[in-house]
Amino acid sequence: MGSYNSTQEDGRNRPYTIIDEQGESSAKDEADVTATTSQPTQSGNDIIEDEFADIDEILKDFDFPFENLILEGGGAQGNAYIGAIIEMEQRGYLEKLTRFGGASIGAFTACYLAVGHGPEKFLKILNEGPQIIDLLDASFGRCSMVPNLFRHMGWHPGKAIDKFLGDSIKEKLGNPDATFKDLYDKTGRELCVVVTNLSTMMEEYCHVKTTPDMPMRLAVRMSTSIPGVLFPVTRADNDRNDMYIDGGVICNYPVHCFDGWWLSMKLEDSFFNKIRHLQDGAKLLTKKQRFGGSNKKTFGMIIYSEYDSHVLPTNSDLEAIESPLPDTELVKAHREMKKNRKTGMEKHEKVQEAMEHFWDVLHMKDRNGDSEIVLKELQDAFKDPNEFTQEDILTLFGKARTADEVFKLLDANKDGKVVFGELMRFADKKGVGLHEQHIGSGRQNIRSPTEFATGIFKALLMNVKRAFLGGDDIERTVLINTVYYQSFDFGPQQEDLDFLVEQGRRGFLKFLKYHATKAASEQDKACST
Secondary structure, three states: OOOOOOOOOOOOOOEEEEEEEEOOOOOHHHHHHHOOOEEOOOOHHHHHHHHOHHHHHHHOOOOOOOOOOEEEOHHHHHHHHHHHHHHHHHHHHHOOEEEEEEOOHHHHHHHHHOOOOOHHHHHHHHHHHOOOOHHHHOOOOHHHHHHHHHHHEEEEHHHHHHHHHHHHHHHHHOOOOHHHHHHHHHHEEEEEEEEOOOOOOOEEEEOOOOOOOOEEEHHHHHOOOOOOEEOOOEEOOOOEEEEOOOHHOOOOOOOOOOOOOOOOOOOOOOHHHOOOOOHHHHHHOOOOHHHHOOOOOOOOOOEEEOOOHHHHOOOOOEEEEOOOOOOOOHHHHHHHHHHHHHHHHHHHHHHHHHHHHHHHHHHOOOOOOOOOEOOHHHHHHHOOOOOHHHHHHHHHOOOOOOOHHHHHHHHOOOOOOOHHHHHHHHHOOOOOOOHHHHOOOOOOOOOOHHHHHHHHHHHHHHHHHHHHOOOHHHHHHEEEEEEEOOOOOOOOHHHHHHHHHHHHHHHHHHHHHHHHHHHHHHHHHHHOO
């Protein structure tokens, strides 16, 4: 498909925010400051493009109904947002948005959009930096990790991020410490930044209504404070000091933030009018009370990969066909993982089937129904080749296993009987116990401090997806599938970035197609009646 730049006929730009742990420059020739990355060129694109061949015709009479944009936190996956932003600008939708919100990297991107930065700003970051490695500012690098963690509860101070945010805000509003109220007074736009107050163990919504005098860069700095990586932010409030960390820890996708009355700027929804009695505060502060109902003008974007897609409620009508995978190191590792997973799943299914046969035959041979298996009952089970075959025995217990040998293996406490707990311990050992049955995303091997920290954050993000994304929210959500690319995949190759941007573009186009088709169908029904 070739590269996009501002002089091309379709007028698209291709900006991104690069998150690169390796700090490798992606800069292009200064004379080509608007040049962008190439799209994947595999022949499969022709097939994929068919999905959107009629998109302009479908959108011809579509009245884009949204005014509020919410962006999920996603670490390095946040690069995918730019594909959607490109399409929004090209189709004239970006200028219709007046309220922005997000958590973590979503808050970072939302802030840039709210103050008035468009694709050109993201492209400048791509071409000229800084990359995330440039913003990690511990004085002595790795040598600072342990002392800083003990003294400041984080590795990097985050002052470089704070300055970068301030400089970017100053470009549009004239003041690096411009507040939420400054933004609202000068532009009419609203920004909601979700942060985690570790002191109260609750999420907070920084906004012109709740924190009018707070500098926006302070809120974004708090919302991007990945635990352990950046210093948490301590903020004095009256006589107490509250500690703030990454907003994604509790609420990674605040698609509800402009629902209900809590952040409404209408006079009737002011705190003065809503909170008549202080004793009613506890009731009014529940999510249901503050954010009740669904704002039809809100839509959001979430980013997910094949590693966490199973935790999301979904709608196949909103899932775009994925772009062909590039030939990169991350893709090679992903394919190797899938190959190993397939082999493991085949083995797992065989063991599970054998375990189910074993379980069924034990139930049949438990003569007195006491849920305890004695040696005689196990011997009878081994004599029933129709229900429990030699292949099952070989799969579960290996070669030359007699009933007597298996009984000794299962009877862990040597009391002459096998009970449920002993069977479950054996099943767990074989990888088919209750805790292995699709409760999470599969086991994660933790072998280093880095894997430990990453595992904690992945577990948090996975479970907040479950907690804050209701089934009704899917229809107002752009689904961006990064397939192999995960939130902690820092240091991408150029082709990885191309893929992310293309996936963001496709996800947004699929969302538009779904809603335009639905609106046209509803209009036809209304006309026919």
